[in-house]
Amino acid sequence: MSESRRAQELRAEILVKTAEYYAEAFGGEADFEPGTSRVSYAGRVFDEREIVSLVDSSLDFWLTYGRFSKQFEEDLASFLGLKHCFLVNSGSSANLLAFSALTSPRLGERRIERGDEVITVAAGFPTTIAPIVQFGAVPVFVDVVLATGNVDVTQLEAALSSRTKAVMLAHTLGNTFDVDAVTAFCERHGLWLVEDNCDALGSKWRGRYTGGFGHIGTSSFYPPHHMTMGEGGAVYTDDDELASIVLAMRDWGRDCICPSGVDNRCGKRFSQQFGTLPFGYDHKYVYSEFGYNLKVSDMQAAVGVVQLEKLPGFIAARRRNFETLTTLLQPVRDALILPEPTPGAEPSWFGYLMTVREGVGVTRDELVAALEKARVQTRMLFGGNMTRQPCFDGMRASGEGFRTLGELPNTDRIMNDAFWIGVYPGMTEDMLAFMAETIVGSIRR
Ligand SMILES: Cc1ncc(COP(=O)(O)O)c(C=O)c1O
Structure with missing residues (x-):
């Protein structure tokens, strides 16, 4: 695209103003108040560069x-x-x-x-x-x-x-x-x-x-x-x-x-x-x-180009947060099956999956309720057992369109007893500590 000199100058000005707008509108970080501030499981992590790139493209x-x-x-x-x-x-x-x-x-x-x-x-x-x-x-x-x-x-x-x-x-x-x-x-x-x-x-x-x-x-x-x-x-x-x-x-x-x-x-x-x-x-x-x-x-794509440059830092932060949670949750490892990397893998973690062990006196639903009450966002492993979802009703009734190898007991276990919390780069040490405390406290009531 050929742009006149004046148009180029205006574009440059707009982009400078956009960076200023970011600082004013998104710049400050609110203090974390345990139990009051929400701990999201994930979310966009960005600064002025993504918005500048977006406006540039627009x-x-x-x-x-x-x-x-x-x-x-x-x-x-x-x-x-x-x-x-x-x-x-x-x-x-x-x-x-x-x-x-x-x-x-x-x-x-x-x-x-x-x-x-x-x-x-x-x-x-x-x-x-x-x-x-x-x-x-x-x-x-x-x-x-x-x-x-x-x-x-x-x-x-x-x-x-x-x-x-x-x-x-x-x-x-x-x-x-x-x-x-x-x-x-x-x-x-x-x-x-x-x-x-x-x-x-x-x-x-x-x-x-x-x-x-x-x-x-x-x-x-x-x-x-x-x-x-x-x-x-x-x-x-x-x-x-x-x-x-x-x-x-x-x-x-x-x-x-x-x-x-x-x-x-x-x-x-x-x-x-x-x-x-x-x-x-x-x-x-x-x-x-x-x-x-x-x-x-x-x-x-203009947002993606900038995010991709930051990806190595995001991955490192996710790994760090995962390690921190694993350390903090050691006191309850007898009650929860904590996630482990597959041998040979160096995961770029999306979330922290836990399965409540049998007979530990607390259920997944109770743990999730305690976390959500403390304003910590939780997630299921998506569909749990997809074959039990309503979209499979017709196929289940007819017995056609899919096969399972046996009863899928671990898949059902995950549907009934597992949940996950976040490790995204926007998570602070305080948030990680609060999530772990809430989990440990709910198990050791
Ligand atoms: C494993 C997996 N595949 C596919 C998707 C679909 O991605 P999208 O939400 O961009 O459609 C998701 C969404 O989170 C996912 O977790």
């Missing part, structure tokens, strides 16, 4: 995919050490896109077809599994391990059938699933692996970032996540073919790869033959996939 008035989106995709791919990254409007859209890409006819025999099975877990977030169900594939649920909330890899072989095509799993609350076992299982049986990395950006497995172990990985940038752009997500992969399918499906299903506002980058816009379309039919309107429009506005 003055471009480009609105759709633009310079910040492109930069964000390049920066995140480089952070993760992957070739391709596509920005989308949510983590749920990212999961939809990642799964849908694997149904593309371009993949021939390996594509997922209706009725094929996808192994996953029920203790998690609904939109890790929604794309499987919506497409008409069959989720097959195996149980989880209590201390990690992650897939019990000893059950994978038993869950396999002649229709199994993929494994789709999240790293629960940042704690990495056993990547060695899951990838070995997928390789042994020629299965796709979709890594829902929405709660684990920055987690490492044997020194490498998660999200790149599967054929496709996904992120969410909704405010509670490791970094935010309000609404946003990403799909990433090292596979060129999957990347081109993901791009097409993100952008209406079209074959053309010109970004918004660009025409005829390939120079062959009116000179190609596609299927039975007339020769030279405008490539901009040639659809090689059935797609969506899952793009974000460039203003969201």
